[in-house]
Amino acid sequence: xxxxxxxxxVMLRMSPPRYERLRQATQLDVRVAGSQLNVAANLAQxxxxxxxxxxxxxxxxxxxxxxxxxxYGLNVSHLQLVxxxxxxxxxxxxxxxxxxxxxxxxRAGSAASSIEAxxxxxxxxxxxxxxxxxDGIFPGLGAGCFEATLAFLTAAREQGAVTCFDVNYRxxxxxxxxxxxxWQVILPLVDVLxxxxxxxxxxxxxxxxxxxxxxxxxxxxGCGTVCLTTxxxxxxxxxxWSSIARHxxxxxxxxxxxxxxxxxxGTGDAWFAGFLYGYLEGDIQFALDFGDALCALAHTIEGDxxxxxxxxxxPLLAAELDLRVRR
Numbered sequence: 001x002x003x004x005x006x007x008x009x010v011m012l013r014m015s016p017p018r019y020e021r022l023r024q025a026t027q028l029d030v031r032v033a034g035s036q037l038n039v040a041a042n043l044a045q046x047x048x049x050x051x052x053x054x055x056x057x058x059x060x061x062x063x064x065x066x067x068x069x070x071x072y073g074l075n076v077s078h079l080q081l082v083x084x085x086x087x088x089x090x091x092x093x094x095x096x097x098x099x100x101x102x103x104x105x106x107r108a109g110s111a112a113s114s115i116e117a118x119x120x121x122x123x124x125x126x127x128x129x130x131x132x133x134x135d136g137i138f139p140g141l142g143a144g145c146f147e148a149t150l151a152f153l154t155a156a157r158e159q160g161a162v163t164c165f166d167v168n169y170r171x172x173x174x175x176x177x178x179x180x181x182x183w184q185v186i187l188p189l190v191d192v193l194x195x196x197x198x199x200x201x202x203x204x205x206x207x208x209x210x211x212x213x214x215x216x217x218x219x220x221x222g223c224g225t226v227c228l229t230t231x232x233x234x235x236x237x238x239x240x241w242s243s244i245a246r247h248x249x250x251x252x253x254x255x256x257x258x259x260x261x262x263x264x265x266g267t268g269d270a271w272f273a274g275f276l277y278g279y280l281e282g283d284i285q286f287a288l289d290f291g292d293a294l295c296a297l298a299h300t301i302e303g304d305x306x307x308x309x310x311x312x313x314x315p316l317l318a319a320e321l322d323l324r325v326r327r
Contacts, residue, residue: 003050003280011087033090039133039273052075053079055080057087058083062111065087088112089107090106101264123155126155129156169199190221193217195227196228196230241256253288255289257292274290290317
């Protein structure tokens with residue numbers, strides 16, 4: 001039995017040493033990442049049982065990714081290695097005020113983008129899992145990925161799992177119109193939804209207060225739990241994070257945490273993993289606060305996956321911030 005099964009893409013994140021520009025790079029640091037992978041990996045680090053479903057190239061890069069997934073503690077029995085396929089790459093340049101970060105994607109034709117609904121035994125994969133997760137990026141990889149998303153979420157619901165979806169939008173994958181059209185089909189299959197104001201306004205045209213945005217999603221798609229996250233940035237290297245949720249008709253506000261930024265990529269995924277950790281514990285207020293705290297900590301760690309245990313998050317919830325050197 002799994003606590004969570006996630007469907008998505010594994011990518012390589014390639015970055016020049018800190019604050020160098022891509023155009024001047026002579027070497028690149030390599031990390032294994034991907035939004036859907038990050039959620040499963042972070043939740044595994046918190047002590048939950050998670051599995052990841054995807055395709056990887058049957059070469060050294062695919063084996064690298066598979067080994068890293070195993071190192072995060074994921075069940076990799078549903079990773080398929082595909083001959084002649086390629087790995088998606090995200091070339092990432094870190095910035096500092098007033099220079100913004102730059103991300104250059106090279107993912108067209110990746111192994112994961114070739115996923116079709118018929119490639120996996122969805123009923124078997126979702127049988128016994130408590131949560132089934134994917135996000136708004138994965139169905140944008142191609143028509144097959146969209147159909148696979150529907151098959152995955154439908155099978156998960158039939159098996160009694162809670163379906164979870166983060167409305168991520170990537171403009172390099174598809175237009176706002178295509179994303180809206182796809183998500184309007186997907187979201188009625190979602191029980192726990194995470195979104196933000198930017199996507200709500202630009203893709204769905206929603207406006208109003210936080211509470212009004214939450215109600216719009218619930219009324220349009222019937223999602224039982226809708227979360228709205230907010231990242232406030234002061235320049236590039238300092239910020240704050242907070243969240244709010246509508247759960248079964250009740251609106252709850254999470255705690256706001258400030259942080260210094262070491263690496264902001266993957267931090268939204270860390271929030272959702274933290275929220276789902278609390279959700280599995282059966283307390284939505286705890287889920288919001290835990291997710292907010294984990295997200296703040298994730299900003300301070302290099303890489304897309306925060307190797308943080310649940311015990312390391314709890315002091316922030318108790319307001320016991322201690323920045324002395326641990327010896």
